Amino acid sequence: MLSKKTRYALKALVVLGKNFGGIPIQISKIASEEHIPKKFLEQILLDLRNAGLLYSKKGSGGGYGLVKDPAEISVVQILRITGGPVALLPCVSLNFYQKCDECDNEATCGVRDVFVDVRDATVKILSETSIADVIKREKDLVQNYSQ
Amino acid sequence: MLSKKTRYALKALVVLGKNFGGIPIQISKIASEEHIPKKFLEQILLDLRNAGLLYSKKGSGGGYGLVKDPAEISVVQILRITGGPVALLPCVSLNFYQKCDECDNEATCGVRDVFVDVRDATVKILSETSIADVIKREKDLVQNYSQ
DNA sequence: AAAAAGTCTACTAGTTCTATATACTTTGTA
């Protein structure tokens, strides 16, 4: 399961993605629109900023904005910044690898082998999907929904 | 990430799968072989028994065994018994659905839409993979490893 | 100077996970 942190980050980035090229958006605006606790969202946006995804502007008229085009930001990137491993087993994680305590030999573990496949399938989808794609999907869904 | 409980369950079922058709295996044997705390494993095997996957035999010479052929037990089944949702978002889970608090309209949520795809890919792999397949993979890995 | 807005660090309450403890029941066998 994704953490709330990751989900909030995705929501916020979609909002910021729609606004790409415009003037900065304030934390409080995103928080109230997306039903996210403001103080929590502050931390999350700070993380995304420190990861180089967002720029921030202080003071009156300040706020946050995307540094890059939303088409250049993949969903998997966001999971890694905010939530850690994508894989379902630590011994299978590409970016947060950890040895399984209970496993004698990783190289011959059948369970691990299956979850390598799961990881590959998941990473494929999430690295091929950008924030721009998420926004497009939303647009398409709204269109179909209102028909 | 899968819980320890789920991982231990998978390990235990592989052991029991290799033994399918033979005499029952004791908890303590599985626990020591697979480096699983015995008392914890007791609970897990009990859950798997209550779910109808295992039979148990009390008393001297007792132990656990698979009820069905390991080819008939899918990995996804085990995750659901021991660990709950396979999906990465509660609003996307087939067996443990929960509404997202922060989401206004599920039907038009772009983030959700992406994670439906991830869930489908994951469920496909894990429902097509049986305990027998895991055992076979292990066998193949061992063979390649020793060469 | 005052207000708006982001920054930074610490902390807490709650939950979940992992594991352990204890007492009990059933079964086989000496």
Add this chain to the structure above:
DNA sequence: TACAAAGTATATAGAACTAGTAGACTTTTT
């Protein structure tokens, strides 16, 4: 029949993690 082997069941403790809150600070605009 007594005893030991083995599973059953429930409770509980400790650790780790998550989600959210608090407060003091800095920067920028008006």
